[in-house]
Amino acid sequence: MVFNYLPAVSSALHAGAVAEVAKAGYDIEAAAKAKTPARTGTLRRSIHTVISAGGLTATVGPSARYGRYVEMGTRHMGARPYLRPAAEAVYPRFKDAMLALTRKGGG
Numbered sequence: 001m002v003f004n005y006l007p008a009v010s011s012a013l014h015a016g017a018v019a020e021v022a023k024a025g026y027d028i029e030a031a032a033k034a035k036t037p038a039r040t041g042t043l044r045r046s047i048h049t050v051i052s053a054g055g056l057t058a059t060v061g062p063s064a065r066y067g068r069y070v071e072m073g074t075r076h077m078g079a080r081p082y083l084r085p086a087a088e089a090v091y092p093r094f095k096d097a098m099l100a101l102t103r104k105g106g107g
Contacts, residue, residue, distance in 0.1 A: 016101040018055030024094040025049040025058025031086035032060065036070075043067055060087075 029049045036044040046064035051057070061067065061083065073079030 013101065014054075017098065020094060020097045020101065021056055021058050022049075022051055023097075024090050025051060025060055027090045027093075028058075028060045028083075028086045031089055032083050035082040035085055037080045037082070043070060 026049055029047055032047050033044050036047065038044050043062055043064045043066070046062040046067065047060065048063065050059045052059065067083075069077070070080050071083055072081075
């Protein structure tokens with residue numbers, strides 16, 4: 001007798017990956033908000049996470065137009081990074097979680 005567990009494993013991997021991507025996205029958002037230099041708080045309040053591609057992509061960033069200038073700096077102002085350090089802080093946990101998920105086959 002032959003059993004086909006591939007659909008169940010695939011479904012479990014997808015569900016686990018979706019959960020981990022969302023968690024990482026929201027963790028980056030929280031860390032970025034904590035690291036954001038704030039005068040008025042507008043930039044901090046504008047940082048949001050958008051989940052797309054069936055839950056496999058998380059985009060984190062500010063809706064305030066000047067967010068990129070604070071992150072990268074300008075010729076008149078030094079960089080005050082908040083997004084990159086937040087992503088770098090969350091990445092090791094995300095990587096470990098995804099490796100654990102693939103090792104156990106999603107279940």
